[in-house]
Amino acid sequence: MFPSPPPHSPRTTLRWLLVALVILVLLFTSMIMTSREREVVTGAENVLSTILYPFQSAAGWVANRLRNSVEGAQELFHLRAENARLRQEVDELVAFRAANEQLTNENARLREEMDLRRRFTVQLLPAEVIVRTPALWFHEVIINKGERDGVRSGMAVINTKGVLGTVRTVTYTTATVQLLTDRGFRLMIRDANTQEDADLKGQGPDGVVADFVFNRDARIAPGDALVTGLATTIPPGLFVGTIAEVGMRENNLTRFARVQPGVDFNHLDFVQVVLAHAEPAGAREGGKP
Amino acid sequence: MRYWTLLGILLTGFLAQTTVAGFLSIGGASPGILLALVASYGLLFGWDVGLVAGALAGLLMDAAFGRLVGLNVLTLGLAGLAVGALERRVFKDNLLLPLLAGFAATLATEGLTLLILLFFGQAASGAQIRQTLLAGALYNAIVTGLVYFRIYRSYHYLRPDPRGAILVVRRR
Numbered sequence: 001m002f003p004s005p006p007p008h009s010p011r012t013t014l015r016w017l018l019v020a021l022v023i024l025v026l027l028f029t030s031m032i033m034t035s036r037e038r039e040v041v042t043g044a045e046n047v048l049s050t051i052l053y054p055f056q057s058a059a060g061w062v063a064n065r066l067r068n069s070v071e072g073a074q075e076l077f078h079l080r081a082e083n084a085r086l087r088q089e090v091d092e093l094v095a096f097r098a099a100n101e102q103l104t105n106e107n108a109r110l111r112e113e114m115d116l117r118r119r120f121t122v123q124l125l126p127a128e129v130i131v132r133t134p135a136l137w138f139h140e141v142i143i144n145k146g147e148r149d150g151v152r153s154g155m156a157v158i159n160t161k162g163v164l165g166t167v168r169t170v171t172y173t174t175a176t177v178q179l180l181t182d183r184g185f186r187l188m189i190r191d192a193n194t195q196e197d198a199d200l201k202g203q204g205p206d207g208v209v210a211d212f213v214f215n216r217d218a219r220i221a222p223g224d225a226l227v228t229g230l231a232t233t234i235p236p237g238l239f240v241g242t243i244a245e246v247g248m249r250e251n252n253l254t255r256f257a258r259v260q261p262g263v264d265f266n267h268l269d270f271v272q273v274v275l276a277h278a279e280p281a282g283a284r285e286g287g288k289p
Numbered sequence: 290m291r292y293w294t295l296l297g298i299l300l301t302g303f304l305a306q307t308t309v310a311g312f313l314s315i316g317g318a319s320p321g322i323l324l325a326l327v328a329s330y331g332l333l334f335g336w337d338v339g340l341v342a343g344a345l346a347g348l349l350m351d352a353a354f355g356r357l358v359g360l361n362v363l364t365l366g367l368a369g370l371a372v373g374a375l376e377r378r379v380f381k382d383n384l385l386l387p388l389l390a391g392f393a394a395t396l397a398t399e400g401l402t403l404l405i406l407l408f409f410g411q412a413a414s415g416a417q418i419r420q421t422l423l424a425g426a427l428y429n430a431i432v433t434g435l436v437y438f439r440i441y442r443s444y445h446y447l448r449p450d451p452r453g454a455i456l457v458v459r460r461r
Contacts, residue, residue, distance in 0.1 A: 024363075026359075027359035027360075027362055027363050028359070029359075030358045030359035031357040031358065031359045031360055031405070031409070032409075033358075034356070034357055034358040034359075035356075035357050035409045042358075044352050045352050045353075048349070048352040048353055049353070052304075052307055052308075052353060055304055055307070055308050056307060056308050058308075059308030059309050059312070060308070060312075063309065063312040067312075131307060131308065131311050132311030132312060132314065132319070133311060133354050134306055134307070134310045134311050134319040134320075134321070134354070135354060135356070136318060136319070136399055136402075136421045136422070136425050137399075137402060137403070137406060137411075137421065138354075138356055140354075141311075176354075183411055184356075184411060204421075
């Protein structure tokens with residue numbers, strides 16, 4: 001038989017307790033320091049991200065192709081109906097494009113006349129989702145474009161259905177995108193019909209809610225389209241979603257709307273980062289100083 | 290103990306957790322491969338191995354995905370410690386053991402995570418707690434069962450008997 005280990009002396013126990021206490025204090029200090037919004041990642045995060053990048057990229061590539069193949073096989077059964085629907089959509093889009101061009105020209109002319117303070121130069125950077133963050137409480141994805149590609153914290157990330165989130169942190173090779181549904185997500189949005197501004201908040205599995213804090217009598221209705229509002233790094237007018245339900249907060253001061261995001265968060269594979277750079281007033285050609 | 294092999298398994302688990310786990314989510318819950326490994330290490334090799342494995346796994350997760358750096362070190366380290374404390378009190382070949390350990394460890398780690406998030410002002414709704422916590426705990430119970438029995442099959446390789454192998458020689 002092996003002899004049982006000698007019991008710890010009170011002094012040893014006290015020493016271990018002190019070590020545990022110091023570790024706990026260090027951990028909580030680290031959590032407090034990183035709990036605030038931060039744009040810069042630590043050196044360790046950057047190094048680990050660079051090491052993981054090829055593995056994540058490969059796994060994301062396989063997972064995305066696999067999912068697309070499965071969905072493609074499923075869609076084969078509905079091809080005829082899908083084709084008819086797409087033809088109708090193309091017809092509508094041709095008409096929409098003509099109207100859009102007219103509006104764009106008119107918008108540019110009006111902007112020139114009004115001498116708006118800021119104008120955005122928009123460039124889209126295609127990216128692929130390589131990782132979905134495994135943490136249960138956070139709704140985030142990692143994309144395969146980072147600092148080296150010009151991605152910066154706060155930039156909007158979109159797909160063909162609308163805005164899906166904003167870039168939270170950037171490493172050299174990757175960027176973490178905070179989705180609309182994440183509890184920490186905030187974005188200024190605007191009702192496209194009535195031009196009422198609102199504060200969009202992620203609610204986890206409960207979806208997304210917009211608070212119309214500036215006007216308790218905001219004229220909003222289910223079905224209204226919501227677009228990005230005034231922000232420093234996101235161009236205004238990007239489609240976010242539609243209002244699904246309207247209500248009044250318990251304090252009777254704020255109207256809120258449950259938002260149906262345009263994006264299907266279960267099918268995120270290819271996205272585009274909006275590389276928007278705000279130009280100061282007077283920077284553009286012909287602008288007044 | 291073959292610590293380098295255990296470390297290799299843990300790093301492979303980390304790689305799987307950071308690459309494929311997110312794509313295998315069901316009902317909003319991703320499989321906690323690292324939690325399953327930490328719980329298995331604790332149950333099979335004791336609290337000290339569980340604690341170190343948990344802290345190391347947490348450190349890697351914090352460096353890769355950390356919103357609150359230190360959160361995973363704390364929760365996974367404590368999970369390894371708590372599960373490992375049971376090592377000498379349970380039968381290691383019990384089928385229910387890893388399932389219960391995976392379920393309880395998920396509830397405990399995610400419960401603690403939730404408390405810390407609330408402390409930092411990141412509230413969660415009742416629906417989120419019910420959906421995410423229960424789905425995650427059930428998912429992780431199954432994953433822990435699979436991981437545990439795979440490691441258990443290699444138990445004598447990973448933790449050789451300190452008295453050495455018994456050599457049986459047949460007399461002619």
